[in-house]
Amino acid sequence: MNLTLKVWRQKNSTSTGKFVTYKAEEISPDMSFLEMLDVVNEGLVKKKEEPIQFDHDCREGICGMCSLVINGEPHGPKRATTTCQLHMRSFKDKDTIVIEPWRANSFPVVKDLAVDRSAFDRIQQAGGYVSVGTGGVPDANEIAIPKVIADEAFNSATCIGCGACVAACKNASAMLFVSAKISQYAMLPQGQPERYQRAEAMVMKMDEEGFGSCTNTYACEAQCPKEIKVTNIARMNREFFTAEFIKG
Amino acid sequence: MKLDAKIPVGPLAEKWTKHKFNLKLVNPANKRKYDVIVVGTGLAGASAAASLAELGYNVKAFCFQDSPRRAHSIAAQGGINAAKNYQNDGDSVFRLFYDTIKGGDYRSREGNVYRLAEVSVNIIDQCVAQGVPFAREYGGLLDNRSFGGAQVSRTFYARGQTGQQLLLGAYSALNRQINQGTVKMYTRSEMLDVVLVDGKAQGIVTRNLVSGEVETHAGHAVLLCTGGYGNVFYLSTNAMGSNVTAAWRAHKRGAYMANPCYTQIHPTCIPVSGDHQSKLTLMSESLRNDGRVWVPKTKEIAARLQKGEIKAKEIKEEDRDYYLERKYPSFGNLVPRDVASRNAKEVCDNGQGVGKSGLAVYLDFADSIKRLGQPEVAARYGNLFDMYQQITDENPYETPMRIYPAVHYTMGGLWVDYNLMTSVPGLYALGEANFSDHGANRLGASALMQGLADGYFVIPYTVGDYLANIGPAPIDATRPEFAKTKAEVQERINKLLSLRGTKTVDEYHRDLGKIMWEYCGMSRNAEDLKRAKAMVSELRADFWKNVIVLGENEEVNQSLEKAGRVADFLELGELMIDDALNRDESCGGHFREEYQTPEGEALRNDDEFAYVAAWGYKGDNMPEELHKEELEFENVKLTQRSYK
Numbered sequence: 001m002n003l004t005l006k007v008w009r010q011k012n013s014t015s016t017g018k019f020v021t022y023k024a025e026e027i028s029p030d031m032s033f034l035e036m037l038d039v040v041n042e043g044l045v046k047k048k049e050e051p052i053q054f055d056h057d058c059r060e061g062i063c064g065m066c067s068l069v070i071n072g073e074p075h076g077p078k079r080a081t082t083t084c085q086l087h088m089r090s091f092k093d094k095d096t097i098v099i100e101p102w103r104a105n106s107f108p109v110v111k112d113l114a115v116d117r118s119a120f121d122r123i124q125q126a127g128g129y130v131s132v133g134t135g136g137v138p139d140a141n142e143i144a145i146p147k148v149i150a151d152e153a154f155n156s157a158t159c160i161g162c163g164a165c166v167a168a169c170k171n172a173s174a175m176l177f178v179s180a181k182i183s184q185y186a187m188l189p190q191g192q193p194e195r196y197q198r199a200e201a202m203v204m205k206m207d208e209e210g211f212g213s214c215t216n217t218y219a220c221e222a223q224c225p226k227e228i229k230v231t232n233i234a235r236m237n238r239e240f241f242t243a244e245f246i247k248g
Numbered sequence: 249m250k251l252d253a254k255i256p257v258g259p260l261a262e263k264w265t266k267h268k269f270n271l272k273l274v275n276p277a278n279k280r281k282y283d284v285i286v287v288g289t290g291l292a293g294a295s296a297a298a299s300l301a302e303l304g305y306n307v308k309a310f311c312f313q314d315s316p317r318r319a320h321s322i323a324a325q326g327g328i329n330a331a332k333n334y335q336n337d338g339d340s341v342f343r344l345f346y347d348t349i350k351g352g353d354y355r356s357r358e359g360n361v362y363r364l365a366e367v368s369v370n371i372i373d374q375c376v377a378q379g380v381p382f383a384r385e386y387g388g389l390l391d392n393r394s395f396g397g398a399q400v401s402r403t404f405y406a407r408g409q410t411g412q413q414l415l416l417g418a419y420s421a422l423n424r425q426i427n428q429g430t431v432k433m434y435t436r437s438e439m440l441d442v443v444l445v446d447g448k449a450q451g452i453v454t455r456n457l458v459s460g461e462v463e464t465h466a467g468h469a470v471l472l473c474t475g476g477y478g479n480v481f482y483l484s485t486n487a488m489g490s491n492v493t494a495a496w497r498a499h500k501r502g503a504y505m506a507n508p509c510y511t512q513i514h515p516t517c518i519p520v521s522g523d524h525q526s527k528l529t530l531m532s533e534s535l536r537n538d539g540r541v542w543v544p545k546t547k548e549i550a551a552r553l554q555k556g557e558i559k560a561k562e563i564k565e566e567d568r569d570y571y572l573e574r575k576y577p578s579f580g581n582l583v584p585r586d587v588a589s590r591n592a593k594e595v596c597d598n599g600q601g602v603g604k605s606g607l608a609v610y611l612d613f614a615d616s617i618k619r620l621g622q623p624e625v626a627a628r629y630g631n632l633f634d635m636y637q638q639i640t641d642e643n644p645y646e647t648p649m650r651i652y653p654a655v656h657y658t659m660g661g662l663w664v665d666y667n668l669m670t671s672v673p674g675l676y677a678l679g680e681a682n683f684s685d686h687g688a689n690r691l692g693a694s695a696l697m698q699g700l701a702d703g704y705f706v707i708p709y710t711v712g713d714y715l716a717n718i719g720p721a722p723i724d725a726t727r728p729e730f731a732k733t734k735a736e737v738q739e740r741i742n743k744l745l746s747l748r749g750t751k752t753v754d755e756y757h758r759d760l761g762k763i764m765w766e767y768c769g770m771s772r773n774a775e776d777l778k779r780a781k782a783m784v785s786e787l788r789a790d791f792w793k794n795v796i797v798l799g800e801n802e803e804v805n806q807s808l809e810k811a812g813r814v815a816d817f818l819e820l821g822e823l824m825i826d827d828a829l830n831r832d833e834s835c836g837g838h839f840r841e842e843y844q845t846p847e848g849e850a851l852r853n854d855d856e857f858a859y860v861a862a863w864g865y866k867g868d869n870m871p872e873e874l875h876k877e878e879l880e881f882e883n884v885k886l887t888q889r890s891y892k
Contacts (some may be wrong), residue, residue, distance in 0.1 A: 012803065022402060030521045032639075038526055040756070045752045045796055045807065053804055055314060056488040059527045061635065062412055063318045078638075085638050110458055111804040114314075118435065120646060121315050125427040129420035130379045134299040134704045135370070137377035141334060144388030154381040161317055190379040 001027040001088060004096040005040065007052055013108045013116070019098075029089035033076060033153055034059060034066065034238030036088055053112040061085040062226065067167070069100040074164035074223045082162065082225040095193040102163050104172035106210045117163050122179060128181045128203035130190045149187055156183040158226045165220035171206075171212030176220040178206045179236030180228050186239050196246055199239035251862055251877040252505075252679075254580050261341075264363040267666070268709050272716035277306030281720035282535040285452055285467035286710065287439045287494050289316030291696060292417035292679025293410075293473030296704030301430035302421075303708055305715075308465055309422070309431055310454060312489055317419045320475060320487040321699060324411025325532035325632070327395055327403035328375075328696040330368040335689045336782060339400040341365045346884060347398060348660035348694060349582055352659070352687020353836035353852065354886045355507070356859075359666060360684045366466060367705040368697050372404055374704055378417040382406050396533050396585065396692020403693045408532050408631045414696055416745040418703070433742040436748045436807065437463075440740075442470055442501050442675060443733045449498075449675035450723050451730060453622035457809065460802040462741070464734050464871070468718060469674045469711055472498060473703070476658035476680040478511065480817045480824065481769070482680050482761020484655035485517060485530040491813040492820050495662050495681050503670035504862035504875060506663035506683035508820065509828035511829045512690055512837045514656030515588035515772050518639055519608040528654040529639060531611075531632055533692050538616040538625065539649070542570045547599035561649050571595055579891040586689045586837045586850070587891060593770050596652070603650045612648035622721040629711045653770060659686040659837060660827070661860040663877075665708035668702060671862070673674070674714060678702035683860070688836025707821050741801050744811045749794035756791050759820055760784065760814070768825050773841040777829045781822060788818040822887065823863055823872060830874065833857045854886050 024040050026145025031039070034056050041051035057065040061082040068083045070076035076086045091097065098115065107115040107175040145153075157180070165176035182199050184192025191198070214233055221230045256267040274282065282305050286297040289311040297309040313704045331344040344365035349356060372390070376382065382404050385393040395403035406413040425431040436457040443451035443464065451466040471835035478484035493689060515532045544550045545567050552558045571591060575578045583591075592609050595601065602608050617625050622645060626633070633644045640650070662677035664671050664684050669676050679699040686694060767780035791814070799805040834843040834850035835857070843851045860877040 023487060028522055028524060030641075031524045035524050035526050036316045039524060042752050045798060046750075048796070048798060050798055053808060057313060057318055057489050058320060058323045060323050060485075060529050061490060061638075062323050062409065063313075063320070063487065064315075065313060065318045081638060085635070087638070087641070088454070089641060114804070117314060121317075121423070121433075121435075124420070125423040127427075129424045131424060132374075132377045132379065132421075132499075133302040134295075134374060134708065137373045140332070140376040140382075141389050143376055145384055146388050147384045147386050150381050150384040150388075154413075155418065157381050157406075158409060160412075161315065166679055185379055188381070189381050217555070218443055231828070237484070246508075 001029060001091070001094045003027060003091065003094070006096065006098045007113070008100045009052070009112050010109050012111055012224070017109065029087065031088045032059065032084055033070070033086040033088065034084050054139065055114045055115050056084055059084040062160060064162040067102050067115065067162060067164070069102065069167055071098050072103065074167040075225050080225055080227050102167035104166045106172060106174070107163060107166065120161050120163065120174070122209060123178055123202055123205045124181065126205035127194070127198040130185065131194060140245060143189055145189060153187040154183045155227065156180045156187070156232055159228050162225065162227055164223050166211065167222035168219040170217065170219070171215060172204050173214045173220070174211035175214045175236065176224060176228055176230065176234045178202050179232035182236045182239055182246055183232040186235060196239065196243035199236065200243040203236070203240045251663070251875050252559055252665065253357060253626050253877055254667060256666065257355060258395065258864050260358060260362050263359050269771035271709055274716045276304060278720045280306060282306065282715050283308065283467040283723065285454065285465060285470045286310070286473060287471065288319065288473035288475060288681070289422065290319035290321035290473060290475060290679060291366070291415055291418055291699030292681070292703045293319070293471070294422045295700050295706050296473060296678055297431050297469055298418060298421035298425050299704050299708045300711070301425035307425070307431040308434065308467060310434045310437045310439060312436065312457060313416045314435055315434065316422060316433060317416065320490050321414060321415045321696070322412045323487065324696055324850045325408045325530065326534045327393065327410045327693040328371065328414065329395070329402050330372045330404060331365050331402060332369055332372060334390060335401045337400045339402050343400065344368060344402065348685070348691060349884050350889060351691035352689055353850065353889055354687065354854070354858065354881065355879065356685055356687030358881060358883055363686050363706070364698060367455065367701045370705055371697060371700045375414055375417050378420060380406065380413045380417040390558070393534065394538065394582070396582065398691070408534070408629065411696060414536045418700070418770050438481055439497070440737045440812070441497045441733050443730050444501055444672065445727050448673045450720070451725065455736050458804055460800070460805065462734055464725060464730045466723040466730070468715055468723060469676065471676045471678060471707065472662065472681050473678045474681045475867040476661065476818055477817070478655045478658050480760065480821055481655040481764045482757050483520065483525060483528050483765070484804040485514060485528050488527060491816070493813050495677070495820045496816040496820055498662060498670065498672065498675060500865050502865070503675055504663035504864050505660070505823060506860050506862045507660040507827065508824045508863065509687050509768065509831060509838050510659035511655060512585060512657040512659060513589040513653045515585055515592055515612060515653050516651045517654035518636065518649055519603055529635065530654070530656060531636060531649065531651060533585065535611060535629060535632060537613040537618070538628065539581065539613050540570055540615060541572050541581050541609055541611055542568045543595045543600040543602060545569045548605065550600045550602060553602045554604060560602070560610055569595070569600065569647065576891045583891045584689060584691060589770055590839060592653055608650035608652045610648035611651045613644060613647070617645065624627065642652045657690055659683065659688060659690055663860065667713065668707055669710070669714065676707065676711065678707060688729040688838055694747050706800065711825045741808065744808060744815070745801060747792070747795050747797050749796050751794050753807060753814050754794055756787065756795060757814045757817070759787055760818055763787070764821055764824070771839045771841050772828050774829060777825050781825045784818065784825065791815065826872065827861055827863065830861060831857055858886070
C-alpha cells in the first residue's frame with residue numbers, strides 16, 4: 001500500500017504546530033498503525049529529518065500510552081481497538097490519513113503527537129483508591145462478593161486511562177474515565193467506607209483540571225477502546241449528588 | 249570476593265520469620281528523615297514505593313513513561329500464584345516452593361523461593377483489600393485455575409488482564425501516598441546512572457525526557473525495579489520502552505549481573521508476520537488449559553499448509569501429531585514453558601511447522617468448543633481470542649491459532665542477597681530486575697507473585713535494617729561524586745549526539761536481536777556462541793562510529809533515548825553470550841545442544857554448575873570477572889526434571 005499522511009508537528013507545548021505531509025510507501029496490510037509510523041520515522045531518520053514523536057509502549061492494547069486522532073477519530077476507525085492494535089488492513093491503498101494528537105486544554109501537547117495526560121493521574125491521586133496499607137488485611141475469602149457485582153466492577157476497572165474519551169468529547173469531558181474508577185469502588189464492599197468522599201474528591205479534582213461537562217452525546221463510549229459504558233457516568237452522578245446530600 | 253547471600257541459617261520454614269526478627273528497625277520518628285529512591289513503577293516498584301511511604305519514609309519514585317500506571321507489568325495476562333489451597337487440592341507453601349524450585353531446574357535458592365511461597369498468601373489478601381476485582385465463583389469466593397505446569401489450582405486471575413488489575417491496585421496505593429505527600433513522583437524521567445559515595449549507593453542521575461535536563465537525586469538507598477532485558481532480542485513480548493539501562497549502569501558501577509543467559513522463551517506467542525514487526529504479542533499460556541497443540545505428522549502435509557493449498561480443519565485426526573500429549577502423557581499440553589518452547593522449535597526445524605513461514609504450530613480449541621460450548625470458551629478466553637483476531641485477521645473459534653515461541657522474561661538480572669541488596673551497599677534490585685527466585689526457568693503466574701512479594705512484603709523489612717545501620721543523617725548532594733557522575737552522563741549524551749552516521753538505531757537493534765535470537769536463543773552451542781560474540785563485538789564498535797542520532801539534548805528526543813538503550817543492550821549481549829558459553833550444561837531456559845539426555849531433554853551438570861554465575865564489571869572491553877555463589881539444597885533432592 002502507498003499512503004499519504006498529514007501529520008501534526010509541534011516542537012513543544014509553547015510553539016504553534018502545523019500539518020506536514022509525508023508519503024508512506026510499500027506498507028504491508030499486516031503492519032500495525034504504529035509499525036507504519038515506525039517505517040516512516042526510520043525513513044525520516046535516514047534523511048536526517050526529525051522523526052515524528054508519538055507515545056506508545058506495550059503495543060498490545062493495555063498500557064494506554066498510545067493515542068492519536070486518526071481521520072478525526074481517537075484510536076482510528078475500528079471500534080474497541082487502541083491505535084497500537086489497529087492494522088493497516090483497515091485502510092485502502094492511496095488513502096490520505098490525517099493524524100493529530102488528542103485535542104483538549106487539559107492535555108497540552110508535549111511534542112508532535114504526544115500529549116501530557118498527567119491530569120488523569122492527579123484525579124486518581126485525589127481519591128482513586130481504598131485506604132488500606134500493606135499488611136494487616138483480612139483473608140481474601142472473608143470478603144465474599146457476588147459474581148455479578150465482581151464482574152460489573154471488573155468491567156469498569158478495565159479502563160486503560162488512554163484519554164480517548166476526552167479526545168472524543170466535544171466538551172473535552174473526562175467523565176467516562178473518572179466514573180469508571182468511582183463505579184468500580186462504589187460497587188465493591190471494599191470501597192464502601194470512603195464511597196462518597198471519594199466521589200466528591202475525584203469530581204472536584206476533575207473540574208479543577210479544566211475538563212468539560214457531559215452533555216450526553218455518548219461519543220466517549222463509542223470511541224473507548226475498552227468499551228467502558230456511559231452508565232458509569234450515571235452512577236458517578238448519583239454518587240456525587242448523594243455525597244453532596246449527605247454533607248447537607 | 250566471596251559472595252555472601254546472607255541466607256539465614258535454620259529450618260527452611262523458620263528462616264524468614266527469624267530473619268525478620270533479627271533485622272534492625274528504624275525508629276518511627278526517624279523514618280521521615282530517610283529518603284528512598286525507587287526506580288520503575290511496575291508491580292515491584294509501585295508496591296515498594298507505596299509500602300515504604302506508608303511506613304513513613306520519604307520516597308522519590310521515577311518512571312520513563314508518562315504515568316506510573318503504564319509500566320509493563322500491566323500487560324501480564326494469565327494470573328498470580330498463591331499457596332492458599334482454597335481448592336482443597338493438596339496445595340501448600342511447601343508444594344509451591346517445591347514446584348518453583350523444580351520448575352527453575354534447581355538453579356535458584358531454597359531460602360528465597362520458600363519465602364516467596366510463604367508471602368504469596370499475603371499478596372492475595374492485600375490485593376483483594378485494595379479492591380482488585382479477581383474472578384469469583386457464584387458463591388462470591390475467589391476462583392482459581394491451574395496454570396503452566398502446576399497440578400494444583402493455585403492461580404488467581406482477573407480474566408486475561410491480571411497484570412493490569414494488580415498494577416492498578418499497586419498504582420492506587422502509590423497514588424494514595426502521592427496525595428499524602430510521602431511519595432514524590434517523577435514521570436517521563438529516565439535513570440541513566442547511580443551515584444556512589446564511599447562505595448554506597450546514595451543517589452541517581454536522571455534525564456527529564458521532556459526538557460532534556462540531566463538531574464541528580466540523593467537518597468539513603470536506591471531501589472531498582474526496572475524490569476527485565478528481553479528487548480536485547482529486539483523482538484520480544486516486552487514493551488517498546490523496556491530496557492536494561494538502569495540495571496546495566498548499576499552493573500558498571502559494581503553491581504554484579506547474575507545468570508544473564510537465563511532467558512525465558514514463551515511458547516504461546518503470535519508468530520512473526522514480516523520484517524516490519526516491532527514486537528511480539530503473547531497469548532496467555534492459560535490457553536494451554538483448553539487448547540491442544542499439534543502439527544501435521546508429515547513434512548508433505550505441512551508444506552501444503554504453508555503454501556495455503558489446504559486448511560488446518562481438513563487435516564484428518566490420524567495425520568495430526570499432538571506432540572506434547574504424545575511425549576508427556578501426564579502433563580500433556582501443560583508442560584513448563586521451556587519444554588513447550590523447545591518442542592515447538594524441534595517440530596518446526598523438522599519441517600512440520602505451519603503458517604506461511606513454517607515457523608508456527610497450532611493451538612486448537614475445536615475439542616474444547618465441542619465439550620464446553622463456544623460461550624464458555626469465550627467467557628474464559630474471549631479477550632485473547634479477540635486480540636488474536638485483531639492481529640492476524642483469523643478467527644480462532646473457527647480455525648486453530650498459530651503460535652510460536654518468543655522471548656518473554658529474563659530470569660537473570662542483578663545479583664542480590666536475601667535482603668534484595670546488590671553487591672553495592674544501599675543498592676537494591678526487586679522484581680524481574682533481580683535474578684533471585686526463578687532459577688533457570690520461571691513458572692507461569694510466578695512473575696506477578698515475585699514482583700509483589702519483593703515490593704509489599706520483603707523490602708519494607710530488609711531496607712530498614714540497612715537504613716538503621718547507616719543512620720538518618722541527610723545525604724550530602726554537594727559531594728563531588730554527584731557532580732562527577734552527572735558530568736559523565738552528560739559526556740555520554742554528547743558523544744551519542746555527535747554521531748551522525750548512516751545507520752539508524754533501530755537497524756543496530758534489529759541486527760543485535762537477530763544475532764542473539766539465532767545463537768543465544770532457544771538453543772545454543774559453544775561454536776555458535778563464540779561466533780556470536782565476535783559479531784556482537786563488531787556491531788558494537790560499528791555502532792559508536794556509524795549510528796545516526798539526531799536532534800539535541802534539550803528537547804524531547806526519541807533518537808537519543810533509544811540510542812542510549814541500544815548501546816547498553818549491545819554490551820549486555822556480549823555478557824549474555826559469555827555466560828551461556830561458560831555454563832557447560834543445559835538447565836531450564838538455557839539449552840546447550842552439547843548437553844542433552846537421550847530423549848533430547850535438558851541435561852544438567854549439578855556437580856559443576858549448581859551455582860549462580862555473578863559477573864563483575866572490570867572496565868571497557870575487559871573480560872568480566874566470574875564470582876560463583878554455590879547453591880545449597882537441604883530440602884529438595886536434585887533430580888532430572890520429568891514431565892512424562
